[in-house]
Amino acid sequence: MSTASMTTAKAPPVLDVDPFSDENIADPTAFHTALRETGPVVFIEKYDMYAVGRYDEVKTVMSDYQRFTSTGGIGMSDIRKPGAWRTPSPITEIDPPRHTGVRGAMTKILSPIVIRKWREHFSEEAEVVADRVVAKGEIEAVTELVEAYVLKVFPDVLGVDMPRKDFIAIGEMNFNQIGPNNENLQKSLKRVEPILDAYQKSFQRESMIPGGFGEKIFLAEDAGEFEKGTAGVQVRSFLRAGVDTTIAGIGHTLNLLAQNPGEWAKVKAAPAKIRTAFEEALRLHSPSQVMFRTTSAPLEFAGLSLAGDVKIGNFMGAANRDPRKFEDPDRFDVDRDVTGVHLAFGTGPHVCIGQMIARLEAECILGAIVRRVKAIEPAGDPEYRIVNTLRTLERLPLRLVPA
Numbered sequence: 318m319s320t321a322s323m324t325t326a327k328a329p330p331v332l333d334v335d336p337f338s339d340e341n342i343a344d345p346t347a348f349h350t351a352l353r354e355t356g357p358v359v360f361i362e363k364y365d366m367y368a369v370g371r372y373d374e375v376k377t378v379m380s381d382y383q384r385f386t387s388t389g390g391i392g393m394s395d396i397r398k399p400g401a402w403r404t405p406s407p408i409t410e411i412d413p414p415r416h417t418g419v420r421g422a423m424t425k426i427l428s429p430i431v432i433r434k435w436r437e438h439f440s441e442e443a444e445v446v447a448d449r450v451v452a453k454g455e456i457e458a459v460t461e462l463v464e465a466y467v468l469k470v471f472p473d474v475l476g477v478d479m480p481r482k483d484f485i486a487i488g489e490m491n492f493n494q495i496g497p498n499n500e501n502l503q504k505s506l507k508r509v510e511p512i513l514d515a516y517q518k519s520f521q522r523e524s525m526i527p528g529g530f531g532e533k534i535f536l537a538e539d540a541g542e543f544e545k546g547t548a549g550v551q552v553r554s555f556l557r558a559g560v561d562t563t564i565a566g567i568g569h570t571l572n573l574l575a576q577n578p579g580e581w582a583k584v585k586a587a588p589a590k591i592r593t594a595f596e597e598a599l600r601l602h603s604p605s606q607v608m609f610r611t612t613s614a615p616l617e618f619a620g621l622s623l624a625g626d627v628k629i630g631n632f633m634g635a636a637n638r639d640p641r642k643f644e645d646p647d648r649f650d651v652d653r654d655v656t657g658v659h660l661a662f663g664t665g666p667h668v669c670i671g672q673m674i675a676r677l678e679a680e681c682i683l684g685a686i687v688r689r690v691k692a693i694e695p696a697g698d699p700e701y702r703i704v705n706t707l708r709t710l711e712r713l714p715l716r717l718v719p720a
């Protein structure tokens with residue numbers, strides 16, 4: 318790395334921590350604090366990269382595409398260089414003005430009017446899942462409740478058919494790939510080997526189920542709205558981005574409600590608060606913990622001098638607990654409305670295009686549970702899944718006490 322500096326500003330301080338150790342993945346609290354308190358930008362030698370974890374800096378780096386480009390990829394690996402271990406996405410890994418056209422065409426396909434029409438289907442499926450789990454009483458909520466729901470409704474509207482366990486394995490691979498090429502990634506690559514061919518097929522034109530928005534992406538390509546040959550990989554971007562994040566967010570909400578009976582009581586008394594509870598859960602346990610950018614050129618940022626062409630990790634998970642921004646940041650508070658303020662959906666030109674969908678899923682399934690139960694109680698310790706950049710639960714044993 319060249320450290321040529323054009324100013325008198327100092328280089329960022331070094332932080333000697335591996336954010337992707339199993340220990341830091343299982344509980345990132347200590348890493349987040351060290352990241353925020355070491356400086357506005359730090360340098361992590363092990364990966365030859367910068368990192369930011371304070372709210373203001375994360376917000377700026379994610380928005381300022383001229384200085385912090387997405388064209389090197391939103392993962393740690395530079396997709397423009399030999400040896401990259403991720404393949405590019407035709408929506409997340411381009412900058413404006415190219416991105417503006419793609420995003421506009423996609424926004425037409427996923428307009429609020431289109432998404433609102435899905436409410437009936439999402440609600441019906443939520444009632445089915447909620448009836449089943451409440452009748453059972455004691456459940457493992459990740460598989461029986463959250464995955465059962467999201468892996469039904471999201472593939473239904475996307476119009477893609479893939480076995481449920483394949484979705485989970487592929488998701489794990491994707492979120493490992495955003496981080497380093499470590500043992501976690503190698504393990505998940507091995508796990509998906511037998512299903513890779515079927516996965517590649519699942520986002521091709523002939524696999525689209527008529528009526529889904531996947532099919533609409535292909536039709537938009539035919540109409541010249543997307544570059545020729547990119548529709549399949551656009552559909553793949555939705556498989557990469559839309560499933561595991563939503564499962565994670567709904568799982569965290571249930572866990573936090575079970576762990577905080579006082580907050581549950583507020584939701585039970587005013588069920589509309591389930592929406593702010595979901596946003597609070599995304600703030601506290603941001604499913605997508607980090608997204609990367611690359612410095613376009615040597616530059617000065619936050620009073621520090623950064624070299625050009627170096628990866629910078631935006632740790633949204635750390636920013637969302639920054640005491641500079643959030644009072645008592647570790648407290649789960651369903652009366653705190655952080656919608657549009659927390660950075661779990663990103664910010665700037667690439668801000669999550671599926672956030673309305675995630676919110677609709679959360680509102681339907683969590684609302685169906687709230688209406689049916691008087692209490693959600695822990696029935697064992699929750700366990701986190703070890704995935705490089707995804708904060709999600711592996712197991713969530715819960716007792717649902719019928720109302």
Ligand code: HEM
Pocket residue numbers: 379387391408409410420554555558559560562563566599603604605608609660661662663664666667668669670671672674675
């Ligand atoms: C709680 C659930 C979700 C979370 C936490 C989440 C998080 C994010 C984040 C952080 C970004 C910004 C990436 C960047 O700046 O580099 C993003 C973008 C994106 N998300 Fe989501 N997402 C969620 C749900 C969804 C859903 C349901 C969909 C499917 C429709 C989706 C599709 C996308 C796509 C396609 C992008 C790229 C947008 C662009 O580059 O213009 N996401 N998401």
